[in-house]
Amino acid sequence: MNRLLSIMLLIFLITMGIFAVNMYTDYYFFKEVKVINDKEEVLQKATHSIPVQAVIDHQNWGTLLIDDEARLYELTTFLSKLEQQKKAVDMLKTESDFLVCTVIYLNGTQKKYFMNEALLKDDTLFDESYPKSTVIAFYTYLLSYFYTPESIATFASKSSEITLEATELKKTLALEQKQSFIRTLQTAKELPSHQRWNDSEHSLSNEAGFVTIYQEKQPATRNSEDIIQITVFKKYYVIRYLGDPNGNAIYFAGDLTTFLPVLRKES
Amino acid sequence: MKKWTLFSLFTTITLLIVSCSNSTIPISYDKNGFPNLKGHHLVAYVATSEEVGEALLSSFCEQRGCTYEFLRLSAEEIVRRVTEERHAPKADVVIGGTLDVHIVMKSKQLSTPISIEPKDSLPKELYDSENYWFGFEIIHLAIAVNTELWQKVMKDTPIPPSLSLQDLTGERFKGKIAMSDPNFSGTAFTLFSSIAQTMKKTDAQALVKKLSENTGAVTVNGFMPIQMVGSGEYMLSINFWGSNPPGLPIKTIQLEGNALSTISGISKLKNAPNGQVVDLFIDYCLSNDARKIIRRFSEGNSFAKESVRKPIVHSALPFQQTKELIEYWNKLRLSQ
Numbered sequence: 270m271n272r273l274l275s276i277m278l279l280i281f282l283i284t285m286g287i288f289a290v291n292m293y294t295d296y297y298f299f300k301e302v303k304v305i306n307d308k309e310e311v312l313q314k315a316t317h318s319i320p321v322q323a324v325i326d327h328q329n330w331g332t333l334l335i336d337d338e339a340r341l342y343e344l345t346t347f348l349s350k351l352e353q354q355k356k357a358v359d360m361l362k363t364e365s366d367f368l369v370c371t372v373i374y375l376n377g378t379q380k381k382y383f384m385n386e387a388l389l390k391d392d393t394l395f396d397e398s399y400p401k402s403t404v405i406a407f408y409t410y411l412l413s414y415f416y417t418p419e420s421i422a423t424f425a426s427k428s429s430e431i432t433l434e435a436t437e438l439k440k441t442l443a444l445e446q447k448q449s450f451i452r453t454l455q456t457a458k459e460l461p462s463h464q465r466w467n468d469s470e471h472s473l474s475n476e477a478g479f480v481t482i483y484q485e486k487q488p489a490t491r492n493s494e495d496i497i498q499i500t501v502f503k504k505y506y507v508i509r510y511l512g513d514p515n516g517n518a519i520y521f522a523g524d525l526t527t528f529l530p531v532l533r534k535e536s
Numbered sequence: 537m538k539k540w541t542l543f544s545l546f547t548t549i550t551l552l553i554v555s556c557s558n559s560t561i562p563i564s565y566d567k568n569g570f571p572n573l574k575g576h577h578l579v580a581y582v583a584t585s586e587e588v589g590e591a592l593l594s595s596f597c598e599q600r601g602c603t604y605e606f607l608r609l610s611a612e613e614i615v616r617r618v619t620e621e622r623h624a625p626k627a628d629v630v631i632g633g634t635l636d637v638h639i640v641m642k643s644k645q646l647s648t649p650i651s652i653e654p655k656d657s658l659p660k661e662l663y664d665s666e667n668y669w670f671g672f673e674i675i676h677l678a679i680a681v682n683t684e685l686w687q688k689v690m691k692d693t694p695i696p697p698s699l700s701l702q703d704l705t706g707e708r709f710k711g712k713i714a715m716s717d718p719n720f721s722g723t724a725f726t727l728f729s730s731i732a733q734t735m736k737k738t739d740a741q742a743l744v745k746k747l748s749e750n751t752g753a754v755t756v757n758g759f760m761p762i763q764m765v766g767s768g769e770y771m772l773s774i775n776f777w778g779s780n781p782p783g784l785p786i787k788t789i790q791l792e793g794n795a796l797s798t799i800s801g802i803s804k805l806k807n808a809p810n811g812q813v814v815d816l817f818i819d820y821c822l823s824n825d826a827r828k829i830i831r832r833f834s835e836g837n838s839f840a841k842e843s844v845r846k847p848i849v850h851s852a853l854p855f856q857q858t859k860e861l862i863e864y865w866n867k868l869r870l871s872q
Binding site for chain 1: 608612616717720754757759766782
């Protein structure tokens, strides 16, 4: 009986202790009541809360629709993080044709984010709270959506010149070969990272040649944003978009060697 | 009954400890002590050149049977990302980035000590005394030149084998240089550290002023300027040696001067999901096998050749001088 009493007393003391700590923390954290006037913001967020589609319009890559739930969730999560930085959002308000990301919500409302080239190449506006890296991260994130065989083929279809280079030889892709080249890009499969270097022939082999896709014909007015550079290997190729601030490389399984110029053997 | 209760309690605790540990598959070793990492995965954030990062990961995993994935980001973005993910890290290791990045990660408690054998052969400045980071590659600043544009603009003048920072401030290069922003990029931070450490304050400011006037584009990431040179948008860029994408009309030449090299580091992230594998990976990155690979992909930047140039020393005083010089640059850019 005594033992039972002592156990009960112990439980009671522990409960009281927890209660006291709880009271103290409540007092400590909540002693001051503040009213946050965010009615308008909450209402706005509620009406915007269900995104149904996103449209990314890039001057060089064309238009991309995102309507699958997983990607939309990923995009809106990224945007909600971005929205926490007012300066970043302000920077993305200046209208531009270079890149527009439109999020369409269930109630029909739209939210647009603009990116212009000056944000990529000019930092005269620097100050300590300047969220430029956040904006660049947003841009590179959006660009990653375009790194698919279909979008790369679309980029190539808008090209004005495609040059092919191998063993000191350089030529321009003939017009009659362009469709076949685009089809090869379109039907390629992206190589997952663990498959890229899994045989020594791939990992340390020399490249077979290079392909450069230009959207702007005149070299004097070419920008990095107009160019895709492809390093061609025997069974795969590596794509680099020169307008990607991160210098990302994307690997695809496919054979582009057939388009490269070859040295003719002398008889 | 009491025994059974104690036994059940002990078993439950053991199971909980095992299930909560980071690595679910134990690492086995063959008779030569070589680890078998089949079923293990490694996630890396890469701030060095993609070729170096991927070559290190692939050569490590190929021989040991593990899989890997990586994301190449700017140094500043890696620190931001790792800070955001500190309560639930997604990556295990940060490969590359100048040592100041790794020192910042240590000070913010984002990294953790690496459990590897002492590396007595390494000079003291190449590793942290508490094993939080190791240097694995020495990288040199260089100048990338667009060969076609040079020929067009400079006519008969051939591309020299090297240029100094003073050369870059000349009238003939006005508006033709692209470089990254020292506020964000490790590449430009290294350049500013070098200037701050090797010049008097007034000379350093005068050089930065002229360099700023000749710079046509300033980018957040260190990868971008060389791509702008490759596209023909700009004639010259300051970047790390060996970072040029292949197949573009670019010639990389030496940047003359002292302390134009820095150390690229490697850190294990705190609470890394695959912590045990990271220790083995970092040990491998410091091995002779890895050095051969680094030399192959980054054009001779391994430690073996590093008696020639003195890398930038990372200590409090030069760091403060560098920050002051960057502040001066910021003021100049704002007034332009």
